[in-house]
Amino acid sequence: MDRDVLDQLRSLINRESGIYLPADKEQLLVNRLQKRLRACGVKDEREYLKIVELDASGEELTRLLDVVSTNVTHFYREERHFSILTDILKDLEKKGQREIKMWSAACSSGEEPYSMAMVARESLDSRRTAVRILATDISERILQRALQRHYVPAQLTKLPPGLVKRYFNAESGAGSDLRSVTDDIASLVTFKRFNLSKFPYSLKGQLDIIFCRNVMIYFTLELRRLIIAEFQRLLRPGGYMFLSHSENLLGISHGFKALSTAVYQKPEGVRG
Numbered sequence: 001m002d003r004d005v006l007d008q009l010r011s012l013i014n015r016e017s018g019i020y021l022p023a024d025k026e027q028l029l030v031n032r033l034q035k036r037l038r039a040c041g042v043k044d045e046r047e048y049l050k051i052v053e054l055d056a057s058g059e060e061l062t063r064l065l066d067v068v069s070t071n072v073t074h075f076y077r078e079e080r081h082f083s084i085l086t087d088i089l090k091d092l093e094k095k096g097q098r099e100i101k102m103w104s105a106a107c108s109s110g111e112e113p114y115s116m117a118m119v120a121r122e123s124l125d126s127r128r129t130a131v132r133i134l135a136t137d138i139s140e141r142i143l144q145r146a147l148q149r150h151y152v153p154a155q156l157t158k159l160p161p162g163l164v165k166r167y168f169n170a171e172s173g174a175g176s177d178l179r180s181v182t183d184d185i186a187s188l189v190t191f192k193r194f195n196l197s198k199f200p201y202s203l204k205g206q207l208d209i210i211f212c213r214n215v216m217i218y219f220t221l222e223l224r225r226l227i228i229a230e231f232q233r234l235l236r237p238g239g240y241m242f243l244s245h246s247e248n249l250l251g252i253s254h255g256f257k258a259l260s261t262a263v264y265q266k267p268e269g270v271r272g
């Protein structure tokens with residue numbers, strides 16, 4: 001194992017994705033790299049680093065980021081956030097809003113944005129209020145999986161049974177126990193590759209709700225500061241930001257109001 005090469009790979013990963021792999025996670029990196037070393041037919045990390053650096057198309061870099069990103073997720077993760085989301089959506093509709101824009105900013109294999117879409121269908125009158133959900137992730141591989149929208153029953157156990165019944169179809173085919181998210185729910189969600197560590201963000205502002213959960217734990221405080229500032233800029237006054245229960249805004253100066261655990265609101269009347 002060549003420490004110098006591994007350090008160069010760690011810096012490259014950090015520069016390109018914001019993912020910070022501390023030196024004591026070296027073995028994790030080595031394990032995850034094996035898949036790419038095999039796929040590229042190279043004997044060690046040094047040869048592999050050369051391939052990534054010389055690949056002008058950026059494709060091998062994408063594959064590298066695919067293997068180093070941690071994609072663990074599930075439907076209705078941090079369940080309480082979805083009951084808070086229900087209240088927020090109902091309130092927005094009651095106040096007369098006719099279109100609600102949400103962003104799942106590290107969506108992994110789709111469980112988070114599809115959960116948001118199901119909650120929207122349950123809480124809002126679709127004849128009155130349109131919903132659009134942008135779901136983004138840095139990993140091409142995981143976005144492909146999200147687009148397939150197939151899940152095994154074990155992945156649905158945290159969802160209320162009513163939602164499973166209304167928003168999943170059983171996949172036909174011998175021996176298949178897959179469930180697929182309905183076309184209606186899928187139609188609310190647009191998936192796109194997006195890197196949270198590259199600024200400024202190319203998105204249009206005036207979002208109502210941002211979910212960015214269980215990804216900033218892999219970033220440095222400096223990067224988290226920049227991300228939070230972008231979220232603040234992109235949210236409309238009064239908009240909401242959801243982080244995960246294991247993340248907070250400690251050490252970050254911001255203008256958000258804390259509403260509940262890891263739920264924040266941009267005050268009304270604040271622009272930019």
Ligand SMILES: C[S@@+](CC[C@H](N)C(=O)[O-])C[C@H]1O[C@@H](n2cnc3c(N)ncnc32)[C@H](O)[C@@H]1O
Pocket residue numbers: 017018019069070071072073074077105106107108109112136137138139142194195196197212213214215244
């Ligand atoms: C642990 S999953 C979180 C999924 C979901 N938000 C949740 O809470 O269950 C973290 C996701 O962040 C993505 N990710 C890592 N670095 C990223 C970056 N720089 N930009 C966008 N997504 C990134 C990973 O590919 C992964 O799918």
